[in-house]
Amino acid sequence: MGIQTATKKYSNYINGIWTSPLSDKVYASINPANKNEIVGYVPSSSEKELNEAVSAAKAASRGWRKLAGSVRGDYLYKAAAILEVRADDIAETMTREMGKTFPEAKGETIRGVNILRYYAGEGMRKIGDNIPSSDSEALMFTTRSPLGVVGVITPWNFPVAIPIWKMVPALIYGNTVVLKPAFETSVTAIKVIECFHEAGFPEGVVNVVTGPGSVIGQGLIDHPDVNGITFTGSETVGKQVGQGAFARGAKYQLEMGGKNPVIVASDADLDQAVEATISGGLRSTGQKCTATSRVIIQRDVYEEFKGKLVDKVKEIKVGNGLESDSWMGPCTSEGQLNIVLSYIQKGIDEGATLLYGGKRVDEGELQQGFYVEPTVFENVNSDMTIAQEEIFGPVLALIQVDTLEEALEVANDVKYGLSASIFTKNIGNMLSFIQDMDAGLVRINAESAGVELQAPFGGMKQSSSHSREQGQAAIEFFTSIKTVFVKP
Template identity: 35%
Template sequence: MSNLARFLNTVDGQPRESYSGRWIASLDPFTGKAWAEVPQCGADDAAAAVEAAHRAFTRGPWATLTATARGKLLRRLADLIARDAEKLAETEVRDNGKLLAEMAAQLRYVPEWFHYFGGLADKIEGGVIPSDKADMFTYTRREPLGVVVAITPWNSPLLLLTWKLAPALAAGNTVVIKPSEFTSCSTLALMDLVKEAGFPDGVVNTVTGYGAEVGAALVEHPLVAKVAFTGGDATGAAVYAQAARHIKHVTLELGGKSPNIIFDDANMDDAVKGAISGIFAASGQTCIAGSRLLVQRSVYEEVSQRVVAVAATARLGNPMERTTQVGPITTQPQRDKVLGFIDIAKGEGARCLLGGGTPKDPALAGGWFVEPTIFGDVLNTMRIAREEVFGPVLSIIPFEDEDEAVEIANDTIFGLASGVWTKDMRRAFKMAERIRSGTVWVNTYRAVSFLAPFGGFKKSGIGRESGQAAIDEYLQTKCVWINLAEGIPDPFIIR
């Protein structure tokens, strides 16, 4: 019997190990040591979870619950998450190594999504359609899709799950969650609160395990109506192809190579802070990372020096300590990938201005750390500027004017987010119009809200999360025709 903390799945309202009895160790990125374990599930576990969700959708009390009652359950869950926010945040830090300050702030904010979508639950309306056909009454209904599979990543497990779970439940769907095998513990802990809130059995289920064994089985299952996925673009493309074979709905929130653009008229103190926040917060492990810093040539040297000076003071350390500013990379394979990209950048001729390796502090030797790293003289054709690194690595790229800034910003397969730093509001509006990304921040960076739609252009994804647009992703429209006339005209001619 393992002496590690054990987190169990929830299927049909009951705690579950895997049918195989196998387990996956969860490693603490700060120490590199196992601290917990979760069930290693397979296709049979996935099928059981989907079948439980389908029963709950079609035959359980959830199927007859009013929209107002659904909203009350969501708001109750919000209050429970707020109560346990610090505890959930600590679990996430043990799992993914991000700063407790950051994860606690996220968990305190997460309830807002459940309150917001709880309020939207009974605002879902159809409409009466004017008819050009005599004696016909026509109207629409907005109905849930059915079983939704939510596949979530390792960088912000509960926040990114919430973006899917809250609108899916508000719309009346049931859900099967497949968290990352690296960071499943906080999701499994959340299920205790789902039960405490009073959700009927089978409405929310979890299946932990590896993508090839569990994720693929969930996407392929014939009773699954929709897949909501957050992760890398390569895996997202595979999920999209799988879902397409079965004509399933999808929402994909994928990678990014976001441009953070500083013009020479910007407030430089704010712009430098924005550059630091864009890439070194969360150790760069965020899809919206401002990994390409585009700087107008007239201030290129000044900005580069200032960004390097601030980044050089970043405090690496234990993510549980409030004074730490940069924590470890979440997984060892990801740490090795980041270091590989740093070597590639050096080989391509980029000038390393800061960092470029692992920290020398022996107190950090057990963790998966990468130094905050900055490259100057980067060309947008270099791999470091084109591929998502997902780590604390910044590329600084010069530009001459607005036209060149837009050209460089849009010269990417991605289009998730972008930043513009300028005091010129005409320029701000024009840049926001011309940049091809789902989010444009002006004189700020990394701002998100339950009120604001979030999603990508191009290979950064399909669909939107958060805001009113998100609930539409979990609904389908039914059109109802009622004939009020006596008798049927010629049955061989379309009405």
């Protein structure tokens, strides 16, 4: 897994062909661990190339939807096998392009393999129900129809898992797709699409076009032949996606921000809570929509928890994700690093106490990367910026409360509602948390960042458009119910 300078130019994938860009304008993907290393070049595509991809997907749609679900599933099984063989290469590319450690990248890639296999099996599961008719001579049942062409807009933080968990259910239910990956991780996304190409998917069923959101993303939103848009990203952009899709009657699915709390009750196993808080908040450099951001602790265990937490955070090794002893890699880009540092400064300016970290890491070789120290604040009030806004970085805000009721009130006192966790041994505390926590994913005695592929995933409040991804729930977005009435 040696780092080598790569200057390969990658192409869009349209109608089963790796196409030459229409212009020489390209985007250089930079290694965030070493800003002098270029991982590869990807096209900064035009609306014309997007239109070609949508046209190809529309033309392929009729034939693809007519295939038996088991046949579509066979293509997914083939792609899974190829992705598994290429897992090390794709994971290394992800680490070099996005910054997360190689073990995390490898785990994400294998998760992509498992998602492919899970949805391949969906091709043999039922898609409707028999319904009794008031006419005794008639048969009535439901089936499902694919949307048609689905535009897939994905972020940089999970460049394998998120494109796959959006594209694959769309495909198994009979849709064709056009993927617009984040610029920052387009090389990784293209390598994933290479697996689909080698698996022999029919021309036009899977397409990828790289380029700026203002051109390719907006083009997908506005295109009259794109029947559905599935998006993961920021709240601001997500609302623009939803408004644009709604304006022309396209179906849309939005997964947006999170400001996820962990509650540490007075009866919690503090060692377990500390480990989960650090893992949930600081792995992937805190760049997860489900990352722990706020730590709400009952006052009678606060000092002991804080001491254990800070001691563990001090042990974290920050470094290049390809180095075996690195626990936390860099921020994905210089822009993201500056955002994180600006939030840390806001925390200080608004009166929070900086317990640990808070500075850019720039010693030795690390000065060429976008590294920041894992950061812990205390004396945080719920109305502070660092307690309200999504930072998307390795920053933990500690908040003291007296009671579980107060903890739940603080936990819900944000506009987001994606994930949340609690550490407690008391069944009453668990039940109160399950009932009263306004989040789409609640976890008990586990970190906030765990998402399982076979379970529905999505948020409440401003975290999503209230739809759900993954598991069998995915069928609800990627298909429409058709009621059938048959009378001889």
